[in-house]
Amino acid sequence: MDLTPHPLVVRARRLAADLLAPEAERVDQEGVPRSHIEAVKRSGLLGVTAPADHGGAGAPPAVAREVAEILAGACGATWFVQTQHHTPVQTLARGEHAARERLLGPLSRGELLSGVAYAHLRSYPRRPVRVRPERGGWRFVGTVPWYTGWGLNDVMLLAGVTDSGEALFAFAEAREQPGLRASEPMRLAALTAARTVSLELDGLWLPAEAVALRTPYDRWAAGDRVRTLHTSPAVFGVAEAALSLLDTGTAAPLRARLAGIRRRAYELADESPPKGWTGRPATATRARGAGAESEARTVDAWAGERLAVRAEAYELLRTATTAAVVAGGGRAMALTGRAQRLAREGLFLLVQGQTAESREAHLRALSGAPADTGERNT
Numbered sequence: 001m002d003l004t005p006h007p008l009v010v011r012a013r014r015l016a017a018d019l020l021a022p023e024a025e026r027v028d029q030e031g032v033p034r035s036h037i038e039a040v041k042r043s044g045l046l047g048v049t050a051p052a053d054h055g056g057a058g059a060p061p062a063v064a065r066e067v068a069e070i071l072a073g074a075c076g077a078t079w080f081v082q083t084q085h086h087t088p089v090q091t092l093a094r095g096e097h098a099a100r101e102r103l104l105g106p107l108s109r110g111e112l113l114s115g116v117a118y119a120h121l122r123s124y125p126r127r128p129v130r131v132r133p134e135r136g137g138w139r140f141v142g143t144v145p146w147y148t149g150w151g152l153n154d155v156m157l158l159a160g161v162t163d164s165g166e167a168l169f170a171f172a173e174a175r176e177q178p179g180l181r182a183s184e185p186m187r188l189a190a191l192t193a194a195r196t197v198s199l200e201l202d203g204l205w206l207p208a209e210a211v212a213l214r215t216p217y218d219r220w221a222a223g224d225r226v227r228t229l230h231t232s233p234a235v236f237g238v239a240e241a242a243l244s245l246l247d248t249g250t251a252a253p254l255r256a257r258l259a260g261i262r263r264r265a266y267e268l269a270d271e272s273p274p275k276g277w278t279g280r281p282a283t284a285t286r287a288r289g290a291g292a293e294s295e296a297r298t299v300d301a302w303a304g305e306r307l308a309v310r311a312e313a314y315e316l317l318r319t320a321t322t323a324a325v326v327a328g329g330g331r332a333m334a335l336t337g338r339a340q341r342l343a344r345e346g347l348f349l350l351v352q353g354q355t356a357e358s359r360e361a362h363l364r365a366l367s368g369a370p371a372d373t374g375e376r377n378t
Contacts, residue, residue: 008057011043012067016074024075028341031185031193032077037152040082041110045071050089050108065266069237076345077193079234080352081113081149088114088157091169091212098209099171103155115149115174117199118159121167122224122355124217129160129201131168137207138170140179144199150174150182151195157212158204167220169213170206179204190344222278228355229306231265231313235349239313242320242342246327254320261313268309274302307358311365314350321346 005013019039027036040046048064050056057063064086071079085107092104106112120128120143129142140160147156153174162168176182182197213220239258243251276299324339325332332339350362364370 006059006063006066008043008045008048008059008063009066009070012045012070015039015043015045016070020071020074020078024077025336025338025341027075027077027193029193029335031195032081032152034152036075036078037081037113040078041113044110046082046085046110046113047089047108049086051093051104054093054105054108056089056108061270062266065233068233069240072234072237072345073241074237076234076238076341076348077191079237080191080194081115081152083234084116084148084153085114087116087118088155088171088212091157095213097211097213099212102209103171103212107155112154113149113152114171115147115153115156117144117147117156118169119353120145121159121161121217121220122228124161124221127161129158131160131162133162134205137205138168138211140170140201140204140206142201144201146196147182147199148194148196150185150197158201158206160201161217165217166214167217168211170210171212172204172206172210177204188348190348218278222273225303225355225357226273226277228353228358229303229310230269231261231310232349232353234352235313235317236262236265238342238345238349239317239320242317242324242339242346245324245339245342250323250327254316254323257316258320261309261316265309265313268306274298277302303357304361307361308365310358311362314362315365317346317349 019036023036027033044057045067047056048059048067049061050058052058068079068083071082089104089107092100092107103112107114117129127142129140129144131138131140133139140158142160144158155171156174157169158172159167159169172180179202181200181202183200184197186192186196186198188196236258240255243255243258246254276296278299321339321343325343328337328339331337334340
């Protein structure tokens with residue numbers, strides 16, 4: 001078996017040890033500096049899963065996950081800013097729109113850093129951002145509640161929903177301009193350093209060549225639901241960082257549990273959705289006939305298993321970060337203390353990428369209620 005780490009994993013470890021971890025408490029209080037972003041760009045980590053023929057590394061998912069764990073465990077704010085970048089890269093890599101040839105290379109090589117403004121799509125059929133065609137392009141109107149990396153990103157992947165029910169994604173420069181205004185940076189309990197704002201879109205116009213994806217909303221939602229069922233690698237990175245603050249005897253059983261949950265979570269992430277996957281919980285639809293009912297149970301069980309593992313990972317994250325605070329005693333309450341920062345970042349991860357479905361599953365797990373596996377009376 002080849003145990004030699006991937007070159008990008010080596011670079012991530014070096015970046016974490018030399019820059020991110022030593023500066024993490026200062027960054028937490030002062031904000032992610034542009035010098036951190038430039039270091040991430042130079043490292044090549046922004047292209048970890050980007051296609052090699054456009055300057056990326058084309059690394060497998062296992063490498064991308066390990067890199068994410070390392071960065072999140074070293075400095076949650078820097079990880080969160082750079083993690084936004086990978087969705088735009090993958091969106092361009094899968095598409096054939098004009099934006100691909102213009103931006104995929106610079107984004108894959110780390111010459112540009114992209115943010116994302118699309119989480120509001122999950123509130124559909126509400127449409128916080130509406131899009132309509134106009135003058136050979138598209139006009140965006142509405143509010144983006146959360147946008148991370150303002151002042152650090154070069155471009156953003158902005159999404160809205162058309163009157164015909166399409167999800168439309170287009171690239172814009174990440175700066176104030178006619179039709180786009182940012183709020184003041186939000187003060188948050190964790191990751192204020194990541195420079196999160198809301199965006200007011202008062203008729204922002206983008207040309208047709210800025211479009212990266214245009215697809216029926218339900219088709220986009222099916223893929224998005226798969227992503228939100230899985231456990232973020234950052235959960236394991238922050239948990240491992242917290243365990244590193246404990247003595248060996250305390251950390252050993254927790255680390256063994258962490259390894260088991262991590263292995264299971266990634267095994268599940270590598271499996272394809274079952275037949276009949278639509279992106280909507282099957283229990284929310286009326287299946288007709290015995291075959292359809294059986295298929296619906298399979299779909300719900302597939303989702304339920306992933307949500308259960310995700311909740312289990314959250315529970316271990318909470319235990320690990322709490323143990324780090326307990327071990328640190330009063331010193332852990334200082335803003336210079338690593339344990340309190342990791343505990344707050346752990347709280348943030350509880351709601352990062354949260355949907356109504358994942359929230360309900362997590363609350364069931366916390367209350368001790370039986371997991372929803374898709375079984376129901378017939």
